[in-house]
Amino acid sequence: MTTPEAADAPAERWSLERVRGAAPDAASLAAARRLTAPGSWSDCGVSATLVWGKCQGSGTAPYQVSVDLAGPAYRCSCPSRKFPCKHALALLMRWSAGDLEPGADAPDEAAAWARQRAERAASHAAAEAGSQDPVDPAVEAARAEAAAKRRDERLARMDAGVEELAVWLTDLARTGIAAARQRDLTWWESAAARLVDAQLPGVAEEVRALGRTVRHRADWAEHTVDVLGRWWLLVRAWRRRGDLDAASAADLRAVVGWAWATDEVRAGETVTDVWAVLGAHRSTDGGLLEQRTWLHGERSGHVVQVLDFAARGAPVPVARTVGSRLEATLALYPGHDPRRALLVAEPVAAGDLDRLPGGGDLAAARARRTAALAANPFVRRVPVVVADARVLPGADADTTGAVTVVDPAGRTVPGVATGADEEEVTGAVWSLLARTGGHPADLFGELQDGVLRVLAVGTGDGVVGL
Template identity: 45%
Template sequence: MADLGSRWTVAQVLALAPDSGSAKSARGLANPRTWSDLGSNESLVWGKCQGSARAPYQVTVDLNEPAFRCTCPSRKFPCKHGLALLLLWSANDGVVADLDTTEPFAADWAADRAARTKSAATGRTPDPEAQAKRLAERESLMSAGIDDFERWLHDIARQGLASVRRQPPGFWDAAGARLVDAQVPGLGERVRAMGSAVHARHDWAPHLLGELGRWYLAVNAWRRRAELDPAAMGDLRALLGWSRRTEEVRSGERLADRWHVVGLSQEEDERLLSQRTWLYGEHTKETVVLLDFAAAGMALTVSHVLGSVVDGEVALYPGGAPRRALFAGDEHKVAQGEGLPGATDVGAALDRAARWQAGNPWLRRVPMALTGMTVVPGDTPLLVDRNGAALTLAPDTDVWQLLALSGGHPIPVFGEWGGERFHPLSAEIDDRLVSV
């Protein structure tokens, strides 16, 4: 580690960059005109950087580790703002001066870190007063962002759906970015996604109208959050993107079973790789989902094999079914499963989906294990059960692969139902699950 008594070199700062792009961006941001409230002391460097949001990003660096804190939504660590701040500090030209007084946002973060470190070392619980203060600050920031979002929703209602379809993608991106800045990233991502959906979908109007209703419901649910039961509050937090600490989840409700891995789904954008792993409990008959994430271009650290059976205990996140979970301790693959467990016909699956969505109106994906499904290709490809009930397949489904695997015969299929289309993830072929 560099000597804290002297300022670092540019090379030492850029060595901390997660990639070359971050280093290049940091150099561009290392301009005093975009910064305010700059300062440093023997262990901290701090400043505020004006970005695309209304409020500037608050940036603090603890030189001892180093450790970084920035209020921007970047998933890179350290982010470009933290690196740019260190570049300004390393120049030692008076722009980032040594001060006797620390900015409150930097001092509070440093104090919180010191308290957490001390608690971890001594085994003592964190300071309840400090925790309450952090919670109040977060809720205040979220409330301000949600108030702004409600005004945006009212503007859309006044202008009409047809008018917003003419808006460029930046219209949706800006609204989503404001929510991310208000620490409501989950809702922000849904708003951003609508920018492409309104142009790509032929049924864009009812799709948008449904989402607007769910977003407005979230606004009102947030304001009445004190009245929500733990499950409803868990669902609301999941929608908003207010994550829970792993330790908090592990200390809560648990469920032990032999878990069949029945479906895997991966999504990747320019920033993040995410994976949903659907598990079905052999004895409890519960369906849960594991969520794993990795930076774009990196491999997931956790991977389960489709069709395997894992003996273990999962910790459940608060919320309604189907619940998010994580393995709470040791897990052991005990067997290779035989077929798709828990499969029903379309009618029973839709009944269960309706019950789940009645409990959680923001539920986007409902897992369905279906038996006796026949692939029917065409302009609108379908899956049809033995009773003649049909589900429309998602546009990205490889219909011909699914038809070839089935040989035209009815087969069990597992996938995700989005309320309008079914996205198959696996199918049972010769008593084994294969990815589709």
């Protein structure tokens, strides 16, 4: 079968650094390296938008592997829940090394998959641009009335939940935080469950998190006072939410966990720009896997985060490659910077990022965090770029990922290179140390609780995610 993709010139070959940046973790990258031998592969090729091949695994039939470069997006018939899996990474490594020849015919499965992705993107764009069928005014009024009733009922439950939180905080302050530290997890879980019932899931998760960590943190007293102060501020702000401006009200809504409907966000502020992928981080919170991807608009100057979620065991959407540039329209959630955003349609690849934008020293990074807190006192993490920084390993860097970041003026901040488990932490921290080699480099990360979580490194060779 001759495909439209095959008629075009082959795509610009990815660098090995870009392939490494696409890996979901260090273990997948190590496994992929072991699969790059030519004897494992057959029927490989590359077109303007596709890379494909078959990799022989332990079974009789080889795995069918495809990469849609326009996303990028990854497809493999193996049972792995990681995206990209080790087979897709190995295929990209072979392409990067020049081992794949341009193919005249993409396999039917790969071509059909790419075509379906393109059709879905086109259909979605057409639906966004097209007009909707007229709605009966009476039906629309009934729907609006029902929605208003549901909103009022939810607000009543939330009001009651916030007042119960205020009583709980008052009792906790009266008995002392030392007594709270001795409580078992069921006490914290009981309080969190009541908040969930009151439709305050964001606060409930913070209560659970404090219960899990209060016994183990060396700075537990200071940390607990900070968290309790944040919750009391939330109580006071909720009581006066009618006096807040729109952005502050949206910040408050986010911290209590009242989600926005996607249609509401799409109908709001949108920005079309070339977006540089600065860094990405995955974390597991309870049974939910969260993926944060930070983007910088080259014309608008916006730095936004795109959040993706998946239940434990389910695949999370594929992360955009750190260091890539995407032409895309984003819909921005209401609130103060740094704002959350979502993609309006599938982005178009626009090359690679030469260097991290807008770098400064640690004083500038801390000033950025101070400004963000002044606008939104509930902000947890602030994206920053520290220019010409040196990275020094901590004594227990292998197991904790702890490092020290030093700026040109000699200022320091504790840093961390994080992973999902000890193996990934080890891979991330040594990748960070190897890429910097004791020399100055630009770092992108999240400044949170006085610690810089390093997500990407910018050197003369481009920008690479950890």
